[in-house]
Amino acid sequence: AQRVTQPEKLLSVFKGAPVELKCNYSYSGSPELFWYVQYSRQRLQLLLRHISRESIKGFTADLNKGETSFHLKKPFAQEEDSAMYYCALSDPGGNKLVFGAGTILRVKS
Amino acid sequence: NAGVMQNPRHLVRRRGQEARLRCSPMKGHSHVYWYRQLPEEGLKFMVYLQKENIIDESGMPKERFSAEFPKEGPSILRIQQVVRGDSAAYFCASSPPSGMNEQYFGPGTRLTVT
Numbered sequence: 001a002q003r004v005t006q007p008e009k010l011l012s013v014f015k016g017a018p019v020e021l022k023c024n025y026s027y028s029g030s031p032e033l034f035w036y037v038q039y040s041r042q043r044l045q046l047l048l049r050h051i052s053r054e055s056i057k058g059f060t061a062d063l064n065k066g067e068t069s070f071h072l073k074k075p076f077a078q079e080e081d082s083a084m085y086y087c088a089l090s091d092p093g094g095n096k097l098v099f100g101a102g103t104i105l106r107v108k109s
Numbered sequence: 110n111a112g113v114m115q116n117p118r119h120l121v122r123r124r125g126q127e128a129r130l131r132c133s134p135m136k137g138h139s140h141v142y143w144y145r146q147l148p149e150e151g152l153k154f155m156v157y158l159q160k161e162n163i164i165d166e167s168g169m170p171k172e173r174f175s176a177e178f179p180k181e182g183p184s185i186l187r188i189q190q191v192v193r194g195d196s197a198a199y200f201c202a203s204s205p206p207s208g209m210n211e212q213y214f215g216p217g218t219r220l221t222v223t
Contacts, residue, residue, distance in 0.1 A: 004151070036214075043112070044152075044200065044214040086151060095165050096142065097212065099151035 002027050004087050006100035013077050014108050021072040021103050023061075023087030031089040033063055033070040034097070038084045047072075047085070057081070077107045111135075113203050113215035114183075121221045122191045130186040130218045134203030141184040142212060143176060146198040158184060191222045 003026040013019055025031065035047040048056045050063040050070060061072045070087060084104050088097040114133040122128050134141050139160055144152040157165040158178035169176065173191075178184040188195055198219050202212035 006151075043216045046211065046213075095140075095157045096154040096168070097144075097152070098154065099144075101149070101151040 002031070002089065002098045004089055004098055004100035006085075006087055006103050008103045009101070010104045010106065012106045012108060015079055016076050019072075019074045019077045019081070019105065019107075021085050021087075021105065023070045023072065023100060025068050025070065025087075025089050027068070027089060030065075030092060032092055033061070034088045034090070035059070035061055035070075035072050036086040036088060036099075038086070040083070044086070077105075079107045079109055081105060082107045113138075113201055113213055115199075115201050115215035115218050117218060118216060119219050119221070121223060123223055124192055125190050128188040128191050128195070128220055128222075130188075130199050130201075130220070131183040132186070132201030132203075132215060133183040134201075135205075135213055138203035138205050138213070140204045140206065141178050142202045142204075143184075143186050144200045144202065146200065146217075148197075152200060155186070188220075191220075193222050196220055196222045 005024045007022055033050040036044050037047045038044045059072055059074045061070050063070050084102050086102045087100040090097050113135055116131050141158045143155040145155055146152045154168040156169050156176045161180050173189045175187045198217045200217045201215045204212045
């Protein structure tokens with residue numbers, strides 16, 4: 001069965017500290033992996049996807065097929081990064097996203 | 110481009126009533142997806158539609174729930190005879206024909222059943 005696990009409900013870090021939001025998945029095959037972000041009072045929006053291999057707002061995520069993980073990282077957290085982050089997967093040509101439960105990131109000054 | 114629109118943003122229904130949630134996709138998008146988010150949980154896929162067709166309804170409850178995306182007008186998610194367990198946030202997303210995995214989300218409709 002397809003499943004996405006985000007083990008942390010809440011991650012609290014100080015400004016300038018490194019951030020790692022964990023995501024593990026269960027899928028037989030080669031899924032596409034995504035990170036979505038929801039800032040306060042805004043709608044859910046795509047942050048990055050593994051096939052793009054790009055860095056958005058300083059965030060990167062590497063797909064590790066051996067560990068079935070897609071952790072989101074940023075070397076220096078900023079206060080404006082505070083938000084809810086969701087990891088998600090889909091079939092390569094798929095039509096639905098499977099979401100994790102989300103992690104709230106709080107960046108303290 | 111106003112983005113994906115959903116209305117109403119908040120809907121209160123008594124048990125047994127019907128709830129109708131509307132979703133207008135982004136301009137040029139012909140694919141619509143509905144997700145439900147229960148408290149403390151992630152979004153769960155419900156149904157995927159293209160104009161006048163249901164493509165995948167594997168996440169829809171077998172009874173009381175239905176969805177449509179007519180040739181003209183918004184997509185509608187209909188819940189008949191609502192129960193307290195239907196209280197949740199319902200999100201709609203849309204995507205263009207060429208990029209089915211790039212989904213753009215609406216602000217959601219929060220349904221409360223009293």
